[in-house]
Amino acid sequence: MDELKIYFNGAWRRTKKSFPVFNPYSGEEIAQVHETDEESFLSAISGAKAGVGEINSLPVYERAEILSKASSLLQERGEEFAQAIAKEAGKAIKYSRGEVGRAIENFRFASEVIKHLKGSVLKGDAGKGGVGRTLFYERFPLGVIAAITPFNFPLNLAVHKLAPAFATGNSVIFKPSSYTPVTAVKLVQLLLDSGYPKNAINLVTGPGDLIGRWINNAPEIRMITFTGSSEVGKTIKSQSGLKKVSLELGSNSPVIIEDISNMERLIPRLITGICANSGQVCISLQRIYCNEKIYNELRDSLISAVKKVPVGDPSDENVEYGPMITEKEAIRIENWVKTAVKKGAKVLAGGTRYKSIIQPTIIENVNSEMEVYSREVFGPVACLIKYDSFEEVLDEVNLSEFGLNAGVFTCDINKAMKAYKKLETGAVIINDIPTWRVDHMPYGGVKGSGIGREGTEFAMEEMTEIKLMVIKQE
DSSP states (O other): OEEEOEEETTEEEOOSEEEEEEOTTTOOEEEEEEEOOHHHHHHHHHHHHHHHHHHHTSOHHHHHHHHHHHHHHHHHTHHHHHHHHHHHHOOOHHHHHHHHHHHHHHHHHHHHHGGGOOOEEEOGGGSGGGTTEEEEEEEEEOSEEEEEOOSSSTTHHHHHHHHHHHHTTOEEEEEOOTTSHHHHHHHHHHHHHHTOOTTSEEEOOSOHHHHHHHHHHOTTEEEEEEESOHHHHHHHHHHSTTOEEEEEOOOOOEEEESOOSOHHHHHHHHHHHHHGGGGOSTTOOOEEEEETTTHHHHHHHHHHHHTTOOBSOTTSTTOSBOOOSSHHHHHHHHHHHHHHHHTTOEEEEOOOEETTEEOOEEEESOOTTSHHHHSOOOSSEEEEEEESOHHHHHHHHHTSSOOSEEEEEOSOHHHHHHHHHHOOSSEEEETSOTTOOOTTSOBOOSGGGEESOBSHHHHHHHTEEEEEEEEEOO
16 A cells, blocks of 8 residues: 655645545555645645746747657556556546546647647727727736546546646646545656646645635635536535636436437447446436437347446456446435336336446436436436437427537438537537547536536636737837
8 A cells, every 4th residue: 555645835745644545446445645734735825826937937849848748758657547547446447548548648739739829919990999009919827727626537637627727837736536646646746757847736635625615715726627516516616706717517418319320330339428437427428318210229229238238347358347436426326226216217227236336227217307317327327218309309408407518319410400509518429429529629518517618729728818918009
């Protein structure tokens, strides 16, 4: 078992308390991580303030080189990171390696995009009062940014925030999930090895409610970028005052299957959407709306496929997924399924729990009064719903309080465009599941799914402010 220091104000340090980290599959304690207290948090703030100047003393090409080196180092150390993710997050090793690959790309995206982040020149004389004046603007860093990241993608969702922040000249207070701080410690060391200035990154660990309150109340922090639950996101929004916020929150992501060209290609995509990372993905597939003309065929094929999904030890190369992050979460999902059945739902496959593992579950006969349909399950559970009108199913999808990604399978371009225009979501994915994502695309939701956008270029815009220069010709 490892004892892990935390990094703040330019050095790796011990604090007065530490907390354990457990393997969610075996229950084994794998590390003790030092916990941030108020004194060390204030020291981290002091370091981050100094870090802004350190970063901005570097020209853009040097920041780009540092980010490129981070990408290269991560590629070299990729298996080490993948094993750490599998061990502390319980993510199947093949998906852990996939996460590392995405993070490698993310660093590279940031190193490239920062070279092309633009300002603009405006026509002063477009207005009567602007004759004889030249107007232009550039983007400037906000200063200190707090990045709060979840357990389900402990590496890539951290890189989503840290790389754009550094590229644009911001220092970071980095608060990872207490379930997955080992990956965060490794990431901070990698950043320092890549050439990050010593105060550009500060790592704070411990209880989210306490540290979140410190972050909300710290006037030095100019922005909070958060990925996590809608409940916590609402708290941040209500307590953070005039800080800028970017909130990537939850969903109960839908797919509409209007017509398909090949059932054999569709089913594996649905399985991935339901089961990847035990369903612990913000855009995990939770609601499957299927046209009644193909409903029975899809239902039978999906039930057969779900029963064959290999579930177990995440270190097994052949396993699709392992445990929930805690047994408490598995019990919650089990209870939601049981409650739905009492209200009239029917379990077609799965629905059983063994310790922290939930078998992949398909349910039909659901309605909006059931948590498995209306709330975010965040587990390997999907509801199967029959419909007969494409127009009406678009309306039904929009009744959700969430709006992150939606998938639509159709061979009709007119229906694809109608879905794109009508669905109240941050993205509409045609002929694929809502779980599809590449890391440079604008990613984020509407309604209860959040505020702002991630994706390299779009995160950089969120993390900067426009400053205008006006020159009057004499």
